[in-house]
Amino acid sequence: MTPASRPGPILVINPNSNEAVTAGLDAALEGFRRAGAPAIECVTLREGPFGIESQAQGDLLIAPLLRLVESRPDAGAIVIACYSDPGLDSVRSITRAPAFGIQESGVLAAMARGDRFGVVAISGGSVGRHRRYMRRMGVLDRCAGDRPLDMTVDESARGEATFGRLVEVGQALIGDGAEALILGCAGLARHRAPLEAELGVPVIDPTQAAVGAALLAVVV
């Protein structure tokens, strides 16, 4: 943090237009809200797609995302709450506020909780993208596995079946050698604590990880 004065809010941007997702993020971050601490404000990117499941959808929302960031010069820090970290490099290039992506933050948080981590992906299609991203981060040797739930974002969100599937995939990742797990999606936070209790290894919610990193960046 550069300013000596009270920092502005941590702006958590849900880059899809689904307000229910934003509400879920808001709930997941309740534990970070304290009197006197920086505010945590969750906003919806109204011009974003309803869901983000492809590379192109992620890239095409960068234009409205940058406009949103520019409209909020008061933000003390910015979190982009989609596991593909869309537009993160661009956001960093247009603002001096620290900016965080949830994939990057989730991976870094997991690296302090186990020597190797596993990633629970929503769909098989994202596994390759995650791997490319972790290679770019230079941390591929720390990843024990990346396995999909094989659900749509929508199914995983509603999901009576979601928790059972998370347990299955989590156990497979532990078998791969994972000592900590990352939920590879912004919308699974409510399963974090129960999954950690069930599996006995740390489970990281990536949005919480990014907000934790943002709080560090703005602390005086």
Add this chain to the structure above:
Amino acid sequence: MTPASRPGPILVINPNSNEAVTAGLDAALEGFRRAGAPAIECVTLREGPFGIESQAQGDLLIAPLLRLVESRPDAGAIVIACYSDPGLDSVRSITRAPAFGIQESGVLAAMARGDRFGVVAISGGSVGRHRRYMRRMGVLDRCAGDRPLDMTVDESARGEATFGRLVEVGQALIGDGAEALILGCAGLARHRAPLEAELGVPVIDPTQAAVGAALLAVVV
């Protein structure tokens, strides 16, 4: 976090016996203390050496460190506040509370603030140890450089000259390609904000980084 109830305090252990260092840590962490948030308690390892400047000193304090950790089953999380992360693996093996080392946490925090980071070491002798540790972490490709202040811990602590030297070494690291800097010592926190302002790149205090990671680990 495992318990559903309120988590115990984050125990920040200064593994040397210098109470002034503990007091400095306490001050550096003020910004994380909030009503309702987990307490942050800084303690001195009385049986530790007065300063930790060698591998052997770090290894020999593990015995009293483990006793201290065992005497505090109430701790919600543990931070070992010496940049060589002494005893971190052992502490992790004897407690279920999440445990953090400040070197590991400092490096991970820096990786979200710049593609490559630089480390400000106290003395030349620690540069090789840092490098070995970062290789173990699998993140060596992200380190642009590790340069010493060439001061004793004592000089750097008192130090009218310390800030000037930090600026010099920081500029050299930026020349190496560093986009963020890590203060490679538990006792330099008060220089963090001024150095960041002077150099124009993020500067990470590793103890703050570890406490930030600990808060994430215990948030409900």
Add this chain to the structure above:
Amino acid sequence: MTPASRPGPILVINPNSNEAVTAGLDAALEGFRRAGAPAIECVTLREGPFGIESQAQGDLLIAPLLRLVESRPDAGAIVIACYSDPGLDSVRSITRAPAFGIQESGVLAAMARGDRFGVVAISGGSVGRHRRYMRRMGVLDRCAGDRPLDMTVDESARGEATFGRLVEVGQALIGDGAEALILGCAGLARHRAPLEAELGVPVIDPTQAAVGAALLAVVV
């Protein structure tokens, strides 16, 4: 190539709106044009920026770039002729035609001409982006250095001084251990052969490298 019939043209897209750059690309690719071979068609992305010097500029042109690609289902292969490879992942996700970025292709071509290669960047600001990209490619150990001309794209294009500066930077890269050089910009092709003659090491024009890769992909 999948189709047994004659493949469509190799579409070389200049993603900035500067027609002079497109004309330069067209000239640089003359040597690949043969009777009976796939056509090589250079087009300008009219909605692109006049020059691309920032991350945001590269990301913001993805929307019109995807529209251009979608308007040309006849293309046998696609080359994005800007060294930051803007939109490459997205283009690949929306078309079955093989798509190539010139940074990726330039690096891969250089890896067959020397054990370590050097990159001539236009400005210092792009060096970090190149490095991140090469880490993502997993080839960082093959890069001996990346050094800037410290010119604007415009200066380098007009540039009486450009060739002299290329020689200087090329020699420095050879001193770093480079056995082959990559011109890190789409607009330097006319200097390739003279620079290779002057320095005595292979010099790669990345647009030619990408078109070479595209011709391979469409050959029957």
Add this chain to the structure above:
Amino acid sequence: MTPASRPGPILVINPNSNEAVTAGLDAALEGFRRAGAPAIECVTLREGPFGIESQAQGDLLIAPLLRLVESRPDAGAIVIACYSDPGLDSVRSITRAPAFGIQESGVLAAMARGDRFGVVAISGGSVGRHRRYMRRMGVLDRCAGDRPLDMTVDESARGEATFGRLVEVGQALIGDGAEALILGCAGLARHRAPLEAELGVPVIDPTQAAVGAALLAVVV
């Protein structure tokens, strides 16, 4: 390319003495032959072994290979058409003409067609050699798998069964995460297009890849 005049032919050397293999190479390269383009001339190393299946066979043919190269100072570029790239370093050390190995070129071509590639080896014995070679190239993180057909070169060449086995092994590699495949032998080119059509991922013939690279190196 250094000379300003018309480059000499691309000399594709089959380093075994089996003329049928040379004829197959000749056919596979037909698509690169164009009026006005550099000639592509396939030659047999008469003093080579009838087949190359061991490290020693590959090393022992270097002597006649170097004599052949020395006898052809007119060559514009040289391709060594055996997947173990025998003598490549030596050839490079005795000629100024650009020289290419088909393993190296095949791997580099595949890296522009998918984030991770798979290699179809002829026999299990070559898998370890491939891996060592890719580690030397520094690209091991990009290889999803290397699986053998478990055939002799001879069986694979005659092979009614070959295509079926290629499909099986290709599918297994796709299951490993491969997004592109490399035919790990000089003699499988006629299966490239049908296999690509069958499997739906790019399939690289390494000799075509090397000739593509050679054409780039000699283009004016």
Add this chain to the structure above:
Amino acid sequence: MTPASRPGPILVINPNSNEAVTAGLDAALEGFRRAGAPAIECVTLREGPFGIESQAQGDLLIAPLLRLVESRPDAGAIVIACYSDPGLDSVRSITRAPAFGIQESGVLAAMARGDRFGVVAISGGSVGRHRRYMRRMGVLDRCAGDRPLDMTVDESARGEATFGRLVEVGQALIGDGAEALILGCAGLARHRAPLEAELGVPVIDPTQAAVGAALLAVVV
């Protein structure tokens, strides 16, 4: 070796207090004892734990280990004969005599006997520690696998069943791609030669490897 005079003995320290293990080491090293060669002296760390199965046990023996090393300034070289290499960095920091850990030495010896090696661990709990150690060494790409016997140290030592289990695990590692095997424990030396004969690949006893390295270090 620095001194021109006859070097002192190679001190092989069994860091646990089990004299039977020391006797086993003594027998395993018989083949290195020659008239005129440096003596090889196996000693028991009486203050060590009876067995070393956890990180904390390894760290807590460093204090008496350093005292033992300091009490033997006559030692020409030092070998710490426990596969977790406890206290190796500390020992190196307090003595000028060359010091060797058996994990490090075992891995390095295996790297000259096969491109990829496999490690036979005693228990599953040590696999992660081995991996972290090999990453620190920077050699993870050479490890084909690390598989546990799933025995206690005690069972493996008495073990009629031990050899059969070694064969099973060794075969699995060969299936993983291992071309050489390392016995991941100080107490399995008597199985080395029979296992090598049975499996047909080199099998490394790590204590022998460390003593071999020590002899090199003290040879004139």
Add this chain to the structure above:
Amino acid sequence: MTPASRPGPILVINPNSNEAVTAGLDAALEGFRRAGAPAIECVTLREGPFGIESQAQGDLLIAPLLRLVESRPDAGAIVIACYSDPGLDSVRSITRAPAFGIQESGVLAAMARGDRFGVVAISGGSVGRHRRYMRRMGVLDRCAGDRPLDMTVDESARGEATFGRLVEVGQALIGDGAEALILGCAGLARHRAPLEAELGVPVIDPTQAAVGAALLAVVV
């Protein structure tokens, strides 16, 4: 070692035809000769070149080298005493006796003596080959530097000036971060001990390292 009977001699092959070099090897290995230990026999490859300074020279001696190896089925182990490790893979493929190259062995020995090592090359031309070889070994992160004496093999062998130049280059490598040094040539053994005494860091003679590794491989 496979045979239960007394192992045959360790055959140290000087692959050049210079008998003076063989005599030097013989002297350098004196310290390993003990009553009852395996014999160490140094032989000259009479059909080798007088000196080996290029890739082609190294490759062309493989044919007579393999004949020599085949003529000595009694050898217990084989050492190829030229720092470019010519023919090592081929030798390994034709004999069951363990075979060692001095570059590989020198690097592995150095890795037990310092976290990072430096290599003293004879000429600048070999630096790139060393680097490629260390990348193939997967140990490049452990190399702090590789610097040439800039002498011919002949000059370095006669060399009154050699020791002074070794000190200069050694100091530069220590400045690069090297904690141990490797003499990158078979003919510098007599300088090992004096250089180690002068510079205060371990200095590895690679032929001694390979013979040490061979003795380990044949010990019962």
